[in-house]
Each structure stands twice: as structure tokens, then as C-alpha cells.
Amino acid sequence: MKSPPSGEKPPPVNRGVVMGRFQVVHNDHVKILRAARPLCHHLIVAVRDPDPILGRGSTTTPDEDFHAKNPLTFFERSRVLRAVLAELDFEPAGYSIIPFPWERPELHTYYVPRDAVFFVPVNDERDEEILASLKAFGFEARQLWKRALTKRGPGSAEILRRMVASEPWEHLVPRATLSVFRKTGLLERMKT
Secondary structure, three states: OOOOOOOOOOOOEEEEEEEEOOOOOOHHHHHHHHHHHHHEEEEEEEEEOOOOOOOOOOOOOOHHHHHHHOOOOHHHHHHHHHHHHHHOOOOHHHEEEEEEOOOOHHHHHHHOOOOOEEEEEEOOHHHHHHHHHHHHOOOEEEEEEEOOHHHOOOOHHHHHHHHHOOOOOHHHOOHHHHHHHHHHOHHHHHHO
8 A cells, every 4th residue: 555645634434444353342442443533434343252153263262251251142142233333423334343363364355355454453462463363363463553552441351350349330331332231131141
């Protein structure tokens, strides 16, 4: 890709991708979505670990604890994501929510077009590895930002822990996440 003149932003790409498990769509996810949206004409929200079969063989999510680390189904996560994206005023025609089998690179192009550009927020060494892996898989991958892990808020695992323990967590998520969790019974299910 040809670089724009110094100081100018590159034009938006046709299709951009952000990837995550989105087990609880939280405030840091909102920052990622907002940062990536203007960088592309169509944003693909790729949901990692969509099911226990496609998540098999992962070094980060072994079979025995898949359900513990992924209590929400792909359907539930996509429902929350749609509500959050609506709250952010994203036009439905401007995004897609897809399952993404991260642990199965041989399947990636069945889910994401080869010309899509991944936008990866870099907070730690693991994120650097994800960025490098995407490039090794043949995708264009760009660093969305680089900042210390200490600048990140609590992630999904901590938020789920707080839910189960009946500790305050509501301030860590957008209103739409809270609304879907309450209206659909997800909050009660997480506590059982």
C-alpha cells in the first residue's frame, strides 16, 4: 500500500477486521470498535472461539476449560455486539459479525476475505504475537495502537468474576451490554 504524505491519514480500506472473544462486551471493546470504524468502509467483527469444536487445539483455550472461559455462545455474543453497535450509531449495513476460528488458520479465509485488513490493539506481548501471526497467515495487519497493559481496563474474565460474586461491574460495560444481560436472563445464567 502506498503511504500518504507525512501527517495525512491513510484513506479507509474497503474491509477492516477487529477480533476478540467478546465474552462480555466491555468499555475497552467499545474503544477498539470506535477506533477501527473510521479506518474502513465495512467493519468485520470477528468473534474468536465461537464454539468448542473450532476452539479445539488452542494453547490458550484447552478443551477442558473451554466452557469456563467461553460461557456465552456465539449467538449470545453477537446479540450483545449488535446492541452495542446500535448504541454507538453504527449503521447495520456498515458491519458484519462473524464467527472466527482463530485456532484453525487453515480456515481463516473461509470466514474473512483475503483483502481484509486486521486492526489489532497492542497492549502486551500476546497482542504482538497475534499481529505477527496474522501477517504470517497472509493477512495485512495493522497496529491500532500500542499502550501499556496497565492502561487497559478489566477484561471479560474479571467482569464475569465480579458478576458471579455480586460485586460492582456495571460501570465497566456499555449500557447496551447491561441491558441485554438483564433482559435476556444472561446475568442470572452467569451466576448459576
